[in-house]
Amino acid sequence: MRIVDIRETAIPLKSTLANSSFDFTEMTTSVVAVITDVIRNGKPICGFAFNSTGRYACGAQMRARFIPRILAADPATLLDERGSNLDQGKIFTCMMRREKAGGHSERSIAIGTIEVAIWDAVAKIADKPLHTLLAERFNGGKAPAKVFCYVGGGWYWPGQTIQDLQDEMRRHLGAGYAMVKMKVGGLPLEEDLRRLEAVLEVVGSGDRLAVDANCKFGREDALRYAKALAPFKLRWFEEPCDPLDFGLFADLAEVYDQPLATGENLYSTQDVENLVRFGGFRAGRDVIQVDPPQAYGIGQYARTIDMLAGHGWPRGALFPHGGNQMSLAIAAGFGLGGAESYPGVFGDFGGFADDARIEGGTISLSNRPGIGFEGQARLYRIMRELAGI
Amino acid sequence: MRIVDIRETAIPLKSTLANSSFDFTEMTTSVVAVITDVIRNGKPICGFAFNSTGRYACGAQMRARFIPRILAADPATLLDERGSNLDQGKIFTCMMRREKAGGHSERSIAIGTIEVAIWDAVAKIADKPLHTLLAERFNGGKAPAKVFCYVGGGWYWPGQTIQDLQDEMRRHLGAGYAMVKMKVGGLPLEEDLRRLEAVLEVVGSGDRLAVDANCKFGREDALRYAKALAPFKLRWFEEPCDPLDFGLFADLAEVYDQPLATGENLYSTQDVENLVRFGGFRAGRDVIQVDPPQAYGIGQYARTIDMLAGHGWPRGALFPHGGNQMSLAIAAGFGLGGAESYPGVFGDFGGFADDARIEGGTISLSNRPGIGFEGQARLYRIMRELAGI
Numbered sequence: 001m002r003i004v005d006i007r008e009t010a011i012p013l014k015s016t017l018a019n020s021s022f023d024f025t026e027m028t029t030s031v032v033a034v035i036t037d038v039i040r041n042g043k044p045i046c047g048f049a050f051n052s053t054g055r056y057a058c059g060a061q062m063r064a065r066f067i068p069r070i071l072a073a074d075p076a077t078l079l080d081e082r083g084s085n086l087d088q089g090k091i092f093t094c095m096m097r098r099e100k101a102g103g104h105s106e107r108s109i110a111i112g113t114i115e116v117a118i119w120d121a122v123a124k125i126a127d128k129p130l131h132t133l134l135a136e137r138f139n140g141g142k143a144p145a146k147v148f149c150y151v152g153g154g155w156y157w158p159g160q161t162i163q164d165l166q167d168e169m170r171r172h173l174g175a176g177y178a179m180v181k182m183k184v185g186g187l188p189l190e191e192d193l194r195r196l197e198a199v200l201e202v203v204g205s206g207d208r209l210a211v212d213a214n215c216k217f218g219r220e221d222a223l224r225y226a227k228a229l230a231p232f233k234l235r236w237f238e239e240p241c242d243p244l245d246f247g248l249f250a251d252l253a254e255v256y257d258q259p260l261a262t263g264e265n266l267y268s269t270q271d272v273e274n275l276v277r278f279g280g281f282r283a284g285r286d287v288i289q290v291d292p293p294q295a296y297g298i299g300q301y302a303r304t305i306d307m308l309a310g311h312g313w314p315r316g317a318l319f320p321h322g323g324n325q326m327s328l329a330i331a332a333g334f335g336l337g338g339a340e341s342y343p344g345v346f347g348d349f350g351g352f353a354d355d356a357r358i359e360g361g362t363i364s365l366s367n368r369p370g371i372g373f374e375g376q377a378r379l380y381r382i383m384r385e386l387a388g389i
Numbered sequence: 390m391r392i393v394d395i396r397e398t399a400i401p402l403k404s405t406l407a408n409s410s411f412d413f414t415e416m417t418t419s420v421v422a423v424i425t426d427v428i429r430n431g432k433p434i435c436g437f438a439f440n441s442t443g444r445y446a447c448g449a450q451m452r453a454r455f456i457p458r459i460l461a462a463d464p465a466t467l468l469d470e471r472g473s474n475l476d477q478g479k480i481f482t483c484m485m486r487r488e489k490a491g492g493h494s495e496r497s498i499a500i501g502t503i504e505v506a507i508w509d510a511v512a513k514i515a516d517k518p519l520h521t522l523l524a525e526r527f528n529g530g531k532a533p534a535k536v537f538c539y540v541g542g543g544w545y546w547p548g549q550t551i552q553d554l555q556d557e558m559r560r561h562l563g564a565g566y567a568m569v570k571m572k573v574g575g576l577p578l579e580e581d582l583r584r585l586e587a588v589l590e591v592v593g594s595g596d597r598l599a600v601d602a603n604c605k606f607g608r609e610d611a612l613r614y615a616k617a618l619a620p621f622k623l624r625w626f627e628e629p630c631d632p633l634d635f636g637l638f639a640d641l642a643e644v645y646d647q648p649l650a651t652g653e654n655l656y657s658t659q660d661v662e663n664l665v666r667f668g669g670f671r672a673g674r675d676v677i678q679v680d681p682p683q684a685y686g687i688g689q690y691a692r693t694i695d696m697l698a699g700h701g702w703p704r705g706a707l708f709p710h711g712g713n714q715m716s717l718a719i720a721a722g723f724g725l726g727g728a729e730s731y732p733g734v735f736g737d738f739g740g741f742a743d744d745a746r747i748e749g750g751t752i753s754l755s756n757r758p759g760i761g762f763e764g765q766a767r768l769y770r771i772m773r774e775l776a777g778i
Binding site: 021022023024025026027028054055056057058059060061064065098099100101102103104105106109214215239242243244245246247265266267268270271273274277278 | 410411412413414415416417443444445446447448449450453454487488489490491492493494495498603604628631632633634635636654655656657659660662663666667
């Protein structure tokens, strides 16, 4: 059993979205196909992944370092003990050869995307959904049939009215979601509060609404928003400030009693540990949102969960970033708080299986082997073409 | 006045060096040429830089995002107020468009290398050495004629004897250096201590010797080495552990009275601030070694210096990483503690001007306009070919 080839291609997201800090017009993602020599139903088993959303394609690092290191290794050294499947841990170690300490994001996205694609292949070789395989390895076999799932929406659009925003939120609730998230920080505080109050009218209560500032604020604005948002008792206040400004996070945690959230811009277990040690993040209250394919993959995510458990953090506080089929499988397999959803937002790269059902704020899981991209017709077309299957 | 083109090429370092954690056999660097339409002596003025040593080439990010953003901008928006030179700050802002918060190393090396090449062009347009220009802008015009400079050596070689190591150190002292650094962590503690004592015999006293563990140690080994090294009263103990493990740094600072050093694997001002806020790093004692072309360039380095000054840190505590003509110009221009030197180690990318003089532990500065790569014949041949001049 061996990996025959690993291919990648960069694809533009073609999104015109904007949040308070950033627009996505240049954004790309790397799609990866890991092609094995295991034949099933007449075709080679292939693992797929993409580098989630919000970080640019990273194919150059894959082509220059990580793919050649894997393909140059003796295939027998990349298998599990019984030789019956690929060993993603050994492949991770192989990719990390000749990599210097620190400087994570330069490589963590490329390595993580390949690693998640390998998990997809491993689960397909084992003929199990990835969430089932992860539950067996990391959660005592407890795989749920559905997962809590909320909508990351409420973006700023040119010409958008309050009515438009309320209509968007009504659509989400009508589609079966029970919690939504909206952007803040793109308008002056007073206007943001008018938007917030309008959305609260639709969703009913603060525990069904989170806000996301996308790291927009400096100290003064972060504290001003925290003070203004506190009375609404929101589900969480996400990314108020620079993701590495642990000092400011600690100060916010002092004055803001409701949950804070961050993590999508942290790329190593050590950064997350610094957040909970020095950033004042509160076990049992705050929310951590690492993006596994951008942060070295699922094996490293398991180590981050273990580290957090050592600091008293329950798995329910973890919501993996991404809003895609990968983060859904991970949330289900590890028994996390839930997953995010971006319906209709990131083109072929947002959303879940075409036949997934949203009901009562939860999303159903499929029984397809692997991550389940085969259930996303438009995305899977890109992946199948890349693999040539 | 405008930038006509920006070119980059990846070049293998062809080094067989190894430290305790890492070997350089696959290592590459990106050489950048910024070509302007300013003609002097019949040729266009070009700025040059490379992405220092220890991080892989990053040309893909330059080609996909940073070079196109600069070349697409209205040239008038990239000039200083009088229109008499390029404005590196405006060009930096242009490169940072559509970049998400955090995730620094994925872009900081590419942006920093281009930014340093732009400084080279700016200084050449102003017809001044870069160290003079930096001294005018950032150090009240105080440009020294020479800079303290030590040798980063004492690597592990297959078959190396204690005698070989002592001979190496004698060569460094004979060449005019007054301080050396050696690797630790590549052998068991007892053997490392034998090497250390042998080097101390040659250099005479601990304040003329630093040691570098290249982030090798976990908690137990880091504390064990700190205890064993303390009696030697070394100049500093560099990179004992993971560069982001601020908790362990703080514990080391509690038990190790002599200076600690780190920074070459920190890529943002915020990471450095976390080191001094949470890592227990001691102003007036410890040493910080950020690599400017790898960490967003010289403008960001100036902001890091300002941030550190706000925490009581003197400039003498800063030794920019790199061992090349860029870090030398920066150490001189900002009035820092000194520069590092890797004589004969990193091929064409280590070392200084061919006519530089080492005397009494200091290195002379040249009067060549810009960074002064024109004084490094072998390196400048690569740069000139890239620019086509």
